[in-house]
Every structure is written in structure tokens, then in C-alpha cells.
Amino acid sequence: MNLTLKIWRQKNASDKGKMVDYSVSDISPDMSFLEMLDVLNEQLIEQGEQPVAFDHDCREGICGMCSLYINGEAHGPDRGVTTCQLHMRMFKDGDTITIEPFRATAFPVIKDLVVDRSAFDRVQHAGGFISVNTSGNTIDANAIPVNKHDADDAFAAATCIGCGACVASCKNSSAMLFVGAKVSQFALLPQGQVEATDRVLNMVKQMDEEGFGNCTNTGACEVECPKGISLENIARMNREYLKAAFKG
């Protein structure tokens, strides 16, 4: 396949940035999207130009490092995949593909397509944990049975990879799906109950301080989430928040 790429280039955080056109040829449909960008970068290095910077690591859809806003969609046109799992067979010969970074006030651009998502980390520092020290003396793992459906729902929430597609897809740049998933994981498990009140209040407070917007229930986050994290998690977080707010 031969393709035209329109890519956001920005030298560093203070640079203004602009879209630049490139073309690549002989792209195999079996390549992943990032392998296609590898081809472009090899080409650019050969020509003595700066390669395009983009985040990536595991290239199997689990580390959450890759991002990219492709043709107006976080992680591109396929569903249930990250950019590294997107394959070129989703495109046609002659296509023009627009590639931008995830855009949100809370995710400033570092270079080209690389953004700073450390706001997510800081939300987790505020309460994304159960306060239990490491010891060999916690109770036996089977001492508290957990309803299988609750355990499965907690797991489904916990599969969030923290990529930020939900924020990038939301017109308000809201992080409610991400925060809701973490709050839900612990809210659904007996081990998470003890600190439930503080957790949700602290995490939501930090989320607001980071400059993420509010949720207006458009549901774009759920559609673009590569892990299929459900909107129910936002509803559950809202319930937890109300409960906590009433408790004071």
C-alpha cells in the first residue's frame, strides 16, 4: 500500500507545532500501525531528518504506553485495540491518514506525538491503593470469600491500562472513566471497603486539580476505550462519591 501521512510535529513543549505531510510506500497489510511508523522513521533517518517521536513499549496492547489520535479517533478506527494492535489492513491503498497526539489540558505535549500523562499517576497517588503493608502475616487469601460476579466486575474495571484514550476522546477531556474504573475495582471488593470514603473523595479532588473536565454522559470514552471499560464504572463512582460526601 502507498499512503499519505499528515503528522503533528512539535519540537518540544514550548514549540507551537504544525502538521507535516509524509508519504510511505510498500506498506504490508500485515504490519501494525506502529511498524508502519517504524518504516517512516527509518526513511527519515536515512534522509537525515528527525524521526517522529511517539510513545510505545509492549506492542501487545497491555502496557498502555502507546497513544495517537488517528483520523480523529483515539487508537484509530478499529475497536477494542490499542494503536500498537491496529493493523494496516484497516486502511486502503492511497489513503491519507492524520496522526495527532492525545490532546487535553492535563496531557501536555512533550514532543511530536508524545504527551505527558503523569496526571493519571498523581490521581492514583491520592488514593488508588489499599493501605496494607507488606508482611507474611495478612489473613489467608481464602479467608474472605468474594462473590464471583463482584470479583469478575472488579477485574473488568481493573483491566484499564491507563492509556488516556478516554480523556482524549471526551469533548470535556474528562478522566471520569479512568478514575471510575479504579474506584470501582476497590469498591467491589471487601478489602477495599475500609478506606472507601477517603479514597473516592481524594481521587476526585486530585482529578479536578489536574484540570480534567467534567462528565456530560456522551459516552465517547466507552466507545474508544481499548479495554472496553464500561460507563457503569462512572455511575458507581458517582454513587460512591455521594455516599462519601454525605458521610462527610
Added chain:
Amino acid sequence: MALDSKIPQGPIADKWTNYKNHINLVNPANKRLIDVIVVGTGLAGGSAAATLAELGYNVKAFCFQDSPRRAHSIAAQGGINAAKNYQGDGDSTYRLFYDTVKGGDYRSREANVYRLAEVSANIIDQCVAQGVPFAREYGGLLDNRSFGGVLVSRTFYAAGQTGQQLLLGAYSAMNRQIGRGKIKMYNRHEMLDVVIVDGKARGIITRNLITGEIERHSAHAVVLGTGGYGNVFFLSTNAMGSNVTAAWKAHKRGAYFANPCYTQIHPTCIPVSGDHQSKLTLMSESLRNDGRIWVPKHMKDVEAIRAGQLKPTQIAEEDRDYYLERRYPAFGNLVPRDVASRAAKERCDAGYGVNATGEAVYLDFASAIQRYGKEQAHIKGLDENDAALVKKLGQEVVRVKYGNLFQMYEKIVDQNPYETPMMIYPAVHYTMGGIWVDYNLMTTVPGLYAIGEANFSDHGANRLGASALMQGLADGYFVLPYTIGDYLADDIRTGPISTDTKEFEEAEKNVKDRIASLINNNGSHSVDYFHKKLGKIMWNKVGMSRNEKGLKEAIEEISTLRKEFWADVKVPGTADEYNEELAKAGRVADFLELGELFAKDALHRTESCGGHFREESVEEDGPQKGEAKRDDENFTYVAAWEYKGEPKDAVLHKEDLEFKDIELKQRSYK
């Protein structure tokens, strides 16, 4: 220097307890005066950083990713072993210990492995307390599955994402300490040297990957949890950024490197599709619980499949060769990874590979779908003879167990594995070799520790499935926090370590000079060009089977390639900006040295053991004909290499392995 493994005295079952009863402790007030650097935030580094901070030490943690949560432990799929015996199927600490030593082909250190088995049960308790959502049964208790090389079900799991869930658990424990200020986290930082002051590890030099700034960081001890070096093969199941640099710098500063040639080639990976490929994707070993591995019995069927004239589902049962079940009736499809990989290679080398490249075998779920479907129909009181219904119900069970893996396969290969068998082929996955450590997990450099995949100690020459997660968390949560205290007890009056010394200056200058020479080289080929060439040499001559001639050639070829790299590599951009090519160049430069030592180690070990298969060492006759042949008389030792300049000049030190509690036997899975 003679190697002292510092194994405690006494019976094996009492060693760890006795050891803990007699080590030096640091009181809580003094812990506040001590700094510890932890490099890497995977299961080992993350759990160590969190636990050390909980204890009261001041921890500085480093990772090259944009968040500690992204370390490659996250990609581990199948599960984590623990000797809980929840299934009542005969498991015990001893049995987990025995299976691990046997699975490692009797090349691991007994005392370390026993301790690993001993603390394994605590890991599950700890993770559940942290809110790790393991798979459960309807009664609310934890579920288990079985893995290769063992006869019990002791593997705890969270669908096909166990590593993710465990890492997020360790990350959450870190977050709590970052929030308290007890861990200072440095994301997007890469360690480029260890600093030794008066013979002790006292700090590291890092590069800030965003600004390019070279920084000095000091501490009373340095812990490396920096993972394995499988990317020396270019193509592996490792993440793109996984590298040997931290471990290799430690090696150059005096840490011996042990058994570099012990590499795990995992049998169930998605086959290579073309030259553009940047990495390989693993399909969890747990799939072998339900998938049956086969190739066609007849060459005419192989040819028809390759020509696209025949589908695998059209080949009759009697025309299929379920070669693992045929060769290893006792363990069948659940033989250990090294055995399964070699058997796949044997069939493909004989010409029976089922894809265009001839390097693929089938992993087939049709029987499991039938079996589960009938079971479900029976439970639900439906017609067990309704083929379509049974298939649908069976597929549903398989979807619940392995759904994410099936989806991943379909996205990459563009075939539906519920309807047609998967194609798989072995790929580089894990490195059992690593930095030599004693029982305390300390390297040959005082104050420098190596934990998790970065060290060598627990898996011998072959790692059993679901044991990597166990080892990473055991080291970080339950072993290092004790052993490091014993060392740090001498440092309570030392005070902060200054970075304004000649040792830090010298290390920083080395790092800067090397970066300058890469940036100013203006060669004609990219970093990947050299990395791919190195990978080809490694895979063809130091891969799944090795021989003297090939290894000697590999050593020469890698040495030549390394010279070419330094003369001709082209790194665009500058040193003081975000520059991924520069970061990659430094990593590949280190792989080019490690690769040579790797081949040298493989050349010197003329026996076959575990993942290291020497073509010259196979059983010539008897019931084990054709199987790998170990040489216990000459090779029951750990090969620990001391750096002396060129990798080929490395000096060998031997740690003899003593097996007092397990009899050395030929490893048979027949």
C-alpha cells in the same frame, strides 16, 4: 575473587527462618537516615520499592517508561504459582521446590529455590489484601489452573492478564508511598552507570529521557530490578524498551554475569510474518491446558495446506500427528517450555511446518470446545448430541477462559481461532541467566543487589510457567527487605552520600563521552539496522539449538558487527532533547557486548541442559533417544563471568551446585 554463595547452614526447610532470626536489623529511627535506589519498577523493583519505603527507608525509584505501571511485567499472561494446596491435589512447599529444581534441569541453587517456594503462599495473601482481583469460583474462593511441567494445579490467575493485575497491585503499593513522600519516583529516566565508592555501590548516573540531562543520584545501596535481556535477539516477546543496559553497566563495574546462555524460547508465540516485524507476541502457556498441538502426519497434506488447497479442519483425526502426546504420554501437551519448543522445531525442521515460512505448528481447541460444550449441555439439561449447540456452549467456556488471548490472536493474524486452529512457533521470551547474586541477592559488588529476572538464581536452565511472577514478587516483597537490612545495618552512621566526589565525576564523564561519540558519529546506518543484524546472528547460531562451529562463528561475527556499529551508526538529533534513537543506540551498543559473552558461555557449556541445547550432546539410544543430554559430572555449576574488557576475554568463575535434598536425575516427561 572466589564466589561465596552465603547459603545458611542447617536443614533446607529451616534455612530461611534461621537466617531471619540471626541477621542484623536496622531500627525504625535509623531507617530514616538511609537511602536506597531501586532501578526498574516491574514486579521485582516495584514490590521492593514499596516494601522498603513501608519499612521506613528513603527510596528513589527509576523507570524509563512514562509511569511505573508500564514495566513489562504487565504483559505476563498466564498466572503465578504458589504452594497453597487449595485444590488438595498433593501440593506442598517441597513439591513446588522439587518441580522448580527439576524444571530448571538441576542448574539452580537449591537454597534459593526452597526459599522461593516457602514464601510463595504469602504472595497470594498479600496480593489479595491489596485488592488484586484474582479469578474465583462460584463459592467465592480462589480458582487455580495447571501449567507445564507439573502434576498439580497451583497457578493463580486473573484471566490472561495476571501480570497486569499483580503489577497494578505493586504499583498501588508504590503509589501509597509516593503519596507519603517515602518514594521519590523518577519516570522517563534511564540508568547509564553504577557508581562505586570505596568498593561499595553508592549511586547511579541517569539520563532524563525528556531533557537529556545527565544526573547523579546517591544512596547507601542500589537495587537493580531491570528485567531480562531477550531483546538481544531483536525479535522477542519483550517490550521494545526492555534492555540489558543497567545489568551490563553493573557487570562492567564488577558484578559477575551468570549463565548468560540460559534463554527461554517459549513454545506458544505467534509466528513471524515478515521482515517488517518489530516484536513477537506470546500466547499464554495456559492455552496448552486446553489446546492440543499437532502437525499433519503426511507431507502431501502439509503441501496442500501451504498451497491453500486444504484447511486444517479438513484433516482427519488419524492423519494428524499430536507429537507431544505421542512423544511424552505422561505430560502430553503440558511438557515444560524447552521440551515443547524443541519438539516444534524438530517437526518444522523435518518439513512439517504449516505456514508459508515452514515455521508454525497448530494449537487446536476443537476437542476442548467439544468437551466443555458437552459438559455445559449436561449441566443445563440440554441435548448433548446437538453438535451446533455443543459447539456454541463450548466456545463460550473457552471465551471466558482465554477470550483476551483469542482476540489478540485474531487481531494480529486475521483468523478466527474459535473456528480454525491457531498457528504458533517458539520465540525468545525470558532469560534465566543474569547477574550473579548470593543468597542475600547481593551481586559481587557490595551494596549492589539484583532481583527478579535481572538475577540468575532460581530458574536454573529453564523456567517453569507462572514462576517468573512468583520470583519477582518473592524477591521484592519478602526476601530483599530482610537481606538488605542486614547489609545496611552497618550504614546507620554513614550519613548522606555526597555526589560531589571524583567517583561520580568519573562515571558522569564516561556517560557523557559515550553519548557524544554516538551523536557525533554521523555514520550511514540506523540503530535498528545493527540490532536486526545482531538478532539474526543470535537466532541462527545461538538460538534454539547450538553447536561449536556456529557459536565460534557467532563470536567473531558479533565482534565484527560491534566494530561496524561504532564506526558507522547514525544517531540523528542532539543529546539534550527527547531522542529515542539515542536511547536505543546506547542499549544496542550494550547488547552487542552481551551477545558475544552469551555465545562464549554457550560455547563453553558443551552439555545440553534446559533451554541450552547443544547438538553435540544428545542421548544416542535407549528410551530417551534424541532427548537432550546433561553432563552432571562436568557442568553442575553456575558459570559466573568476570568482565575484563572485550567480552571474549571474560574470566570464568564457577559456583559448584550441591544437591542435598533432591537427587540429580535425568529429567523425563515421558
